[in-house]
Amino acid sequence: MLKQCEGSHAVAATVALCRPEVICAYPISPQTHIVEGLSEMVRDGTLQHCEFINVESEFAAMSVAIGASAAGARSYTATASQGLLFMAEAVWNASGLGLPIVMTLANRSIGAPINIWNDHTDAMSMRDAGWLQLFAENNQEAADLHIQAFRLAEELSLPIMVCMDGFILTHAYEGVDIPTQEQVDAYLPPYEPRQVLDPREPVSIGAMVGPEAFTEVRYLAHAKQMQALDRIPQLAAEFRQQFGRDSGGLIRTYRLEDAQTVVVALGSVLGTIKDTIDDLREAGHKIGVLGITSFRPFPTAAIGDAVSHVERVVVVEKCFAVGVGGIVSRDVRTAMREHPHPIYAVVAGLGGRAITKASLRQLFLSAMADELEALTFLDLDHQAVNRELERERLTRRSGPIAENLLRDLGVVAARVG
């Protein structure tokens, strides 16, 4: 049923249809509306056979999910940003133990400086943690991906993060088709764990493994993610059959057929990019888009095939590895080993900075003229950066960088005065 609602509420309603048995939550923006919604559904009886636990930290949230999942319950939590970092040790533990927890990550930047707005730094900080990471382009997909995530996680016995852009999606009101319980039940069977804590059949879970088998255990986690490269498109096809719409899959292409330039991105910015590309297409430019839905496992072959005919790739990413550059672009490069075209890494939208069509248009025109640097920071205020560098050159006790920049910009003064 099509419903005009906030992205978070669409996700909450859909997660509830997945019949989670244990939900643990710790508040952090911009994820809070999701677990608030679920808590209400548990309290008013809409969501039955479910325990909702208010924990004292994200570390505890993931740990409660670990215990619940190991005891055979379908377990769910949601977090963002600092919360994901605070639970980091348990994030790795959940995947290492092979527990199919599903977690929504309402993507948000990581401080310092503290910043509540959207980028993908949080997800990227855990990209090697052994979780599958699926990125939603819009609220419909954010909701749908959760249904697929529970199915896939439980098939593989691996945890999955469903990433949706904080505020841009979580707080946006859109029409979302919330499926019926019957539809979801037909797609998502009850959880049948591979390992379970049960006095009827005692097992020891989580004991030490030495060098004699550690590599093999880790390799099996990789092998399972490689299996997921086959299963994700199959599950998306099944989803389409059951629900009548496209959601999920490994990658999504747009106007790529004869493109000489392809723009690669993750998440909600794909909408703005598509609009920009429509305009450029109208002006006769051969440019298309490739959206990555499954960032882990990384669809190396699918991307390689999709971009084999292009001349250059522009990766617009809301994250970067300080001291190196792009993160997504480095993975994309591995997919293009057989087609060594130029790849431009563009860092954009950090800490919620708006990625505008005007900036993207200018960026893509430069890329098509091969005038871009290998690494570009979209809309970077070079003057502000240089002022601070100069200050640090002249003064040892130059003070907090972030405060200096804002003073220079006049924002602090404007608000105070």
Add this chain to the structure above:
Amino acid sequence: MTATVIKFYQTGTHTVGNRLLDPSQRSVQADMRRTNSLNSGHRACQGCGEALGARYAIDAAMQACDNQLIAANATGCLEVFSTPYPETSWQIPWIHSLFGNTAAVATGIAAALRVKGRSEVRVVAQGGDGGTTDIGFGCLSGMFERNDDVLYICYDNEAYMNTGVQRSSATPGAARTATTPAVGPAPGNVFGQGKSLPLIAMAHEIPYVATAIVSELRDLEAKVRRAMEIRGARYIHVFVPCPLGWGTRSDQTIAIARLAKETGIFPVIEAEHGELTAVSKIRKQRPVEDYLKPQRRFAHLFSPAVNTAAIAQIQALADRNIRRFGLVDAAAAAGAE
């Protein structure tokens, strides 16, 4: 005649002979049907107080719930000596997740059991003092305040033994550890630091808090049994000497534990909903020197010169425990003088 006077059958000890007791009162360990939940063959050191405490506690918990028990275990000696795959000493469903999250993992297990309608299956969480009083403190406090249906057992050997005897917030003043070396003007651990987890647990007003000691294993069993009668958050803090970390002879674990109690250094108490309900009295009070001397971690207090000031500080702490918890009967104290 319904009452039977229990006699000590072995002169010089306080051990009660099971054979003098009604079968229903005999210890779990004396029962042929004991579950050996932590089975023999593990890698604990000789004389390990933790292995002894865990064996008694878990078998008692098993008996109390008709063997329907799941355990969550913190990283630490108990986890390491009991399991490296493919071997495991655990005859019960058992999970080790991390060092600092055991109480939360247990909360998750309890939640899963509740939602699945398996209320007959009970959950125990266990860890050492580091995993309980330091790194796992946040999760433990959260489990307490939510009153989750978990029995948490801390085996307190007063330092991080698994990593090579480093100081924890349960390490006593003056004790030598690898990070509080016995050098300088105030050798060993600093006085005035550390915390009492049993008192902190009581402050959460959870249904049940108890301390126990491996020299009184029947008392430990009884406390586990009592804890298992209750639903909600429960905490048992077991004092477990560590021959390796304390520098004691491995055949002295029980004797050292007994001295900890008889000096007043470790009060053995019971509390419900934040109120003290019982204390185990000191039978024959001893000066703290008797407890300190056999332990190499306190050797610097006696050699090359006797550090009377530090010993007096430790005695004052023991005396405070005795006053605070009423560990010595006034009549007994008068008789002793």
